[in-house]
Amino acid sequence: MTNVPYITLNVAMTADGKTDTIARRGALISSPLDMMRVDQLRAASDAIMVGGHTLLGDDPRLTVKTESLRKARLAAGKGENPIKVGIITNADLNRNCRFLNNGPAKIVIFTTTKTAPEKIRELRDLGVNVFVTEGLRVDLKKAITQLGNLGVKELLVEGGGTLNEELLKLNLINEINIYIAPLIFGGSSAPTFASSDGFEREYAKQLKLDSIQQYDDDGLVLRYII
Template sequence: MTPDRPFVILNVAVTADGKTDTAARGGATISSPPDLARVDRLRAESDAIMVGGRTLLGDDPRLTVKSAELRAARRARGLSENPIKVGVISKATLRLDSRFLTAGLASVLLFTTQQTDPAQIARLRQAGADVCVLGETHVDLPAALRRLQEIGVQRLLVEGGGTLNAELLRLGLVDEIRLYLAPLIFGGATAPTLADGPGLPRDAAIGLERRAVEALDDGGILIAYRIPRS
């Protein structure tokens, strides 16, 4: 049976106490240089990269492939030099000069809801973004993934944050997790984690199959998990 969505890989950098940022939520760096190089390779192997609304507005990520060699290798394979940038954002108030919209040669696709002002949607389209309204208050994620599949995305990399991750996991829309566990502790009861949102009861916990573990010289650990499709 042909799957009706892309293969979804969730990449996250966490501290040893499971945080993906400090409680201040300023987009603190957790990855080491070797881990950033790994993420760059993962981006280069992906057709699209997705982030959630608060990551998009707060961190304003470029979501481009940093290595010139990896971009050239994509072009040599007949691909655009960067994967499609995808934002999942209920109210798309992002600035037209944001790095997300402007950095690098890349298509941009925003999944948003009826909460976004139609005039802002027109401005975003004018700025070159594709905007797709899928839902009243929250983006319909299964429909968003179907749309990505329809436009040729076979491999989707999700780069957080924890609210988007949690919802994709809850809906059974994640196939792999790539985790960089950094030798750091941030603490903070309100600091974000890999999967936030309301949380799951124990009997609905998501089981993971460990596929690979690698200890890095920087003191970090890379873990790859698989989530079998039910």
């Protein structure tokens, strides 16, 4: 693959490895200190990607919250916020959702033919760049190449677990940042960081620990390079 962005995966999880509670309503895990780190990570990215269930369930804004970071992006000739990217089988998004309306930001959606043609028209009328691929799910390799062609050099992936694992399986992730909160959510059905159909032991991803950061609030940030 040519023109492939450097891809960083960022995840916030509890000490028992959960990225949400069993209610799957996008429970807050990051501490205020960690949110500042994530904001810097976002500000340094050209685009931020999330999966369909996160998009529909959590409706993330995916914007840079700190004004000085937004100003620095503008001063560097970038957009105020990174491009927002959705990977979603059926892009049945409410036109009033935060993902579509909080910005300003360019929005790119990769979807499949499961999205109704009138919905695709509506999204395009709202200024969204929509790419439709054949098949049951979005072709992630094509999507990543397409983002490279759009000028994305630094891509931040913010979950969920299904998207994370599929990208790992395709060897597309360069770096993983894991924030571990001093919390336990429990629940066997609560989502985890990589939660598609799993790896056989011989195909387990081998990581290289690059750094460990400990916050005063008992949170930890592990940075792994793949």
